[in-house]
Amino acid sequence: MVAIAFLIPLGLVVQQLAEDRAVADAERIAAAVVAVLVVRPDQAAVNTAVTTISGDAEGRVAVHNSPSVQMGTGRARTAEIDQADDGSEMLTVDVDGGKALLAPARLSDGTVAVVEVFVPEDELNKGVALAWFTLFALAVGLVAASVWVGDRLAHKVVGAAKSFAQAARSLNDGQLGVRVQPGGPLELMEAGQAFNSMAERVLALIKAERELVADLSHRLRTPLTALRLDAEPITGPAGERVRRSINNLEVEVDQLIRSARQPPANTGEITKVGADGLPVGARCDASEIVRERMVFWSAVAGDQGRTCKRVGATLPAPVPVSRADLAAALDAILGNVFRYTPQGTPIEVAVTRRDGWVAVRVDDGGPGIPDPEAAMQRGVSNKGSTGLGLDIARRLAAGVNGAVNIGRSRFGGASVVVLLPDVEAPPRPTSRFGLVGRLSREPGRRRGRHQGVPR
Structure with a gap:
């Protein structure tokens, strides 16, 4: 949008420059004809001057209010010619098919002739179409380049955000070994580094907790051993029941110690779910x-x-x-x-x-x-x-x-x-x-x- 807003005024400037160039060329032709009329108001001299100045100027130059020189067919209206006759400066008016430049020329006998130079529409717009096409192509190229650059930048940001979100979901699912490869903008890189630090901290806390549970469970062995020794003298069904309960308790303590001493799950494994939506495994x-x-x-x-x-x-x-x-x-x-x-x-x-x-x-x-x-x-x-x-x-x-x-x-x-x-x-x-x-x-x-x- 910025490129388009910049190129449109530039195109209008190009069009104005083309118009000014065509009018300036007409002013040059008019000035030359006026100079000849002032010095030598002769038909042959004016024709020679027009031919010398520009090859295509013969059909565009007309002389008004001069008894000795009759040239071309005027396109300006009578009122506009009279206005130029009364003035001392060149006058540009709109006519059918373009513009007309009216230049007064005061002759030696005191009369004022008016030289009209016609500027056709194609001269006013010469090169403008090519300029607009070039500017349009440039605008399309700039827009395409900006879209591509924006897409690449957005892809980089979105990719980093998706990776960060996926890692967070994986950690939530129990994959304690998941880490983020920091990337993208500075803020996302800092968030990724903070996530990795948090994951390491969580893993360390779980490891410390499991070690504490294992130690506490191991301490239960001593009172269990003493309890077993105290239960040995008990006879009958009651003693058998007590000893069986002690055995069951020892099995549970051993299982607790083994479970606590296993390293935290950091391999990325998660609970599998079957087609029925229930966890696969324990039954x-x-x-x-x-x-x-x-x-x-x-x-x-x-x-x-x-x-x-x-x-x-x-x-x-x-x-x-x-x-x-x-x-x-x-x-x-x-x-x-x-x-x-x-x-x-x-x-x-x-x-x-x-x-x-x-x-x-x-x-x-x-x-x-x-x-x-x-x-x-x-x-x-x-x-x-x-x-x-x-x-x-x-x-x-x-x-x-x-x-x-x-x-x-x-x-x-x-x-x-x-x-x-x-x-x-x-x-x-x-x-x-x-x-x-x-x-x-x-x-x-x-x-x-x-x-x-x-x-």
Whole structure:
């Protein structure tokens, strides 16, 4: 646009220069004819002067008001000729086909003759078309060059921005090894360098945290060893149960140490998703996990005089989580029940599979929880615990697009429902929260008014 705005006035200047050049040439011819008329007002002398000045001037020169010289056919009007006759300077007027230059010539006998020189339109515009074409071609070239340069600059900026955004998405997906190649404008280069520094800092923090977890987990070996020695003298089913629990705890601690000592994922690997939209990898049978864990918890419930009932869990219920994770989540929920409800409180654990979802429900007859929202927050507890029990179940469900719902059980206590996708029947496109009531209860059993009682 700047180039066009500059070239248009330039073209008008070129046109004006061509017109001025043609008028100046006419003034030169008129001056020569006037000089001859003043000195020698003779027809032959004027003809000779016109022929000498310019070969194409014969048909363009006319002489008015001279009795001795008759030349050419005038194009100017009578009033314009009379106006030039009364003046002392040349006069330029518009006529058909161009312009006419009128120059007065005072003869020796006192009369005033008027010399008319016709300037045709093509003389006025001579070279203008070529100049406009050249300027137009120059404008097109400038515009094309500016578009190309702008496109290259924009491509560089956009490419750097896209690379930066892709790296941010990759880091968000867990690719801790992703880095940005700084490029583009100075601001984007600085942002890329800051991103790389941030990624390095995140990797260092995760590494330090994992090392701390490994160290803390390793410290648990000493009290576990002492606990095992103390449990050796215990005989009977109780002693066997205690030793089995210690073995399970040692396995979990070993797994925690191994996981913590693995380097952070910096190879760019992310969780793969199958055609059903569920993570590819870990799979387990929720019914099998419930049956397995209920063997342990039923024994503990018997010691405390609790009724511990299992509903369902007879048919396979495949879910896209690992055995250890689901078992840990179920143990966390049941552990809360045993820890925060009085002895003798009934417990019921059920597994339901329907509409593409698997629900694992834990009901109790305890007093419930006074602050539901705080109980679902990580690290928050009003019972003196770590506040991580329900968060373990929540994060497990959230990792596979599931949910944890807390309501009122038929015993009057809390009802915790962990909703997980069914591996073999992907969930239908509907709200998973609306399915909780249907999945967490047996068909036909009416449920009391829902209360959000997070635990």
